[in-house]
Every structure is written in C-alpha cells, then in structure tokens.
Amino acid sequence: MPVSERVVIVGGGAIGLAAGYFLRREGADVVILERGQVGDAASRGNAGWITPALSAPIPAPGVRSYSLRNIVRPSSPLFIPPRFDPALTLWLWRFWRYCNRRDHQAGLAAMAELNLRTMPLFDELLKDEVKFSMWKSGLLFAFLTESGAEHELAALRELTKFGYDVPEVPLDSSAIRQLEPALSPRVSAGFLLAAERHVDPQTLTRGLADRLRDNNAVIHEHREVTGFETRGNRVVAALSHGERIETDQVLLAAGAWTNPLARKLGLNVPVQGAKGYSFTLRPETPPKHALYFGESKIGVSSYQDSTRVAGTMELSGLNERIHRRKVSSIAKQAQAYLGDWASGPMEDVWSGMRPLTYDGLPVIGKSAHYDNVYVSTGHAMLGITLAPATGEALAEFMITGRSPGVLRPFSPQRFPKSRRQSG
DSSP states (O other), X not given: OOTTSEEEEXXXXXXXXXXXHHHHHTTOEEEEEOSSSTTOSTTTSSOOEEOGGGOSOSOOTTHHHHHHHHTTOTTSSEEOOOXXXXXXXXXXXXXXXXXXXXXXXHHHHHHHHHGGXXXXXXXXXXXTTOOOOEEOSOEEEEESSHHHHHHHHHHHGGGXXXXXXXXXXXXXXXXXXXXXXXXXXXOOEEEEETTOEEEOHHHHHHHHHHHHHHTTOEEESSOOOOEEEEETTEEEEEEETTEEEEOSEEEEOOGGGHHHHHHTTTOOOOEEEEEEEEEEEOOSSOOSSEEEETTTTEEEEEOSSOEEEEEEEEOSOSOOOOOHHHHHHHHHHHHHHHOGGGGSOOEEEEEEEEEEETTSOOEEEEOSSOTTEEEEEXXXXXXXXHHHHHHHHHXXXXXXXXXXXXXXXXXXXXXXXXXXXXX
C-alpha cells in the first residue's frame, strides 16, 4: 500500500499499539480506536513476562487428561464452569483435537521462529525512546517437589533445538532459595531460565501510546466500533455510534473481543476469552526474579514498588467478573511457595480476558473475504512477549502486500469461514 494511506486499528492493547508503532514507523497514517482506555484491558493486569521459552501452544499431549481431571475444580489452573454453550463445546472439541504431538511440534516451531525477533525488538524500542520499565533477571521456576522440576525440565529440553538455553538438572531446595530468598522452605527444587525478562505492562502500553502520539498517530479512547461500512470487498469506514471514520485498511486487534467484532463483517476468528486474575502485594523485600510456580501455574513479577501475583485460565464466556473465591485460591496456593509475606493485604484485584484459539496459535494476517482487512489476536498469555514481533511482521505485510514467511502458520484463513461454524 502507499504509505500515505490510513490504517484504522481497532484495539488499543499491547498488540494493537505495537502494530501501530511499526506501521507509523513505515509512514502509514495510523488511527487507533479503543473502546476503553489504552492498555486497560488484558494488557494491564498481567505479569508482563517476555518469555519466548514459554511460547509453546497450550493444546499439547497430556492436556486432554489433565483437563478432564481438573476443569470443574475451582482451584484448578484451568477452570471451565459448567454451562450450556454450544459454541464453547465445539471450540473445546477442536482444541482437544490439537492436543497431539504432531500439531504441538509444528506450533512450537512456528512460535520459535516468530520469537526470533522478540528480544532484539524490545531493545530497539528502548533505543527509540519508547519509555517502559524492563528487568533482565530471568524467570525462576519453583516447585514443591523434585519430580515436578524434573518433569518440567524434560519438557523444556525440546526447546534446545530452537536455540533456547535450558539447564541440564534442577537446583535443590538450598540452592534455589539462595538464588531467591523470597521463596519459602517448602520449595524443593527449581531452575532459572536466565535469558527471559519481564516488564511492567502498563509502562509498555503507555510508552507505546506516547510514542505514537509523538509521531502524529491518532488514538481515540472510549470509542467503541459498532460496525463497518463496506464497498464491494473493501471496508471503507469504521462506525462508532453514528460517527464515520474513513480508512484504507483495517486491523482488528481487539483481543478476546475480536470475534464479535469480526462477525460484523461475517468473518470467523474463533477466539475464546481465557480469563486470568491478578492482585498486587507490597512486601518489604520483593522477589529478585520473575517467578513461575510449577504445580499451580502461578506467575509472580516484581516492579518498582509492588509485586504482582497472577494465575488461572478460566473459560467462562466473555466477561470480566471477579470471583473472589478464585482470587483467594490463587493467594493460598502462592503462599505455599512464598511464605507468610504473601498473605499481606491485596491491592488492585483484577481480571482480564486473554484471547485463545483452539489450535493455540495467534491469528495474524489478512482476511480471506476482504482486500483490506487484517487480524491480529489470539496471543493468549503471550500478548506482551509477542507484541513487537507480531507488530513488525504485520506492518511489513500491510505495507508491502506480501506476507512474511514467519506469519504463514498464523493466517486467519486457516479457520472455517462461515458464521455458522464460528467459535
């Protein structure tokens, strides 16, 4: 496309902002429409991890049996409240079909290739004066049992063929607590992935938005897109409660809300909202590393003056209701790894919807139905990790009209196209 053309991006989270950043850098006229405040949905309350080593697709061998044992247990890391939802039932059936070694390995390879640019791009953002807080202290895995640490390491060793550095053996209880004094004596083993990082996600989205505004991009907050005006096989305007925003290209990057948005155009983007929870603590001596608690699937990140505890993947429909029982369960499980200081007062209790596809891969690329509609969603718990790499590759696609090879596994055109089959 000529770089003077206008791109309307629907969605002002990390994914939409990163795409806008790279499009504007290439000279595109960028307009971002966000139904709430920029960076205030799924991008706000997550742990802020930059973890290419944890980018494997969620559907994997063994997930079926784990799910059947745990999905109706409220304390489980994966929770699906019983309800009548034919669309979810179809989505889960498709998800389970992808829980096999062949598809998992193909997805792992695709994600590893996309992640090749992750760390360099975060460094480039800082060099370009995008202001955000980032820590390079690694990701420390902690387990209550030695067998849990050994099992996780065995799974992660598959990453070595993609160039990731994975320890040979876990550290024992004494060594892991010497490395991270914030851990409780109940932690029996663990290991450090030293190359991983984390950011304060609010500083990242705010920094991207500020940089976009400095570069004359337009960001409209509290501007819900209610429809689209089409002409043939092109979208010519986004509509917001009667207001018409003309465009030459459209990028749908509304996270878990992308599917209902895409349906206004007759498109199928089968993402489910995977709800996560978090809360903030303020310990006197915060953890020195980002922490991952292996048995409970809970993540912990420390920022300048606070520590965030995050966990759960709940498939309960498109809602942001906070279930206090679930939050209490996360807090209780975290205390096993962190000790008494983790029982302190909770602040900023949050829930957010992460967009999850049934094959576990993001949706990045061009619609089959329209010449000028692109999609970027489905990053699940990797929205922060993959935002820059996704934004850079997608901007290249939209500017040149040629899809980079790295994006081919993520094409929206891999899904059934009829509304009837949408998930």
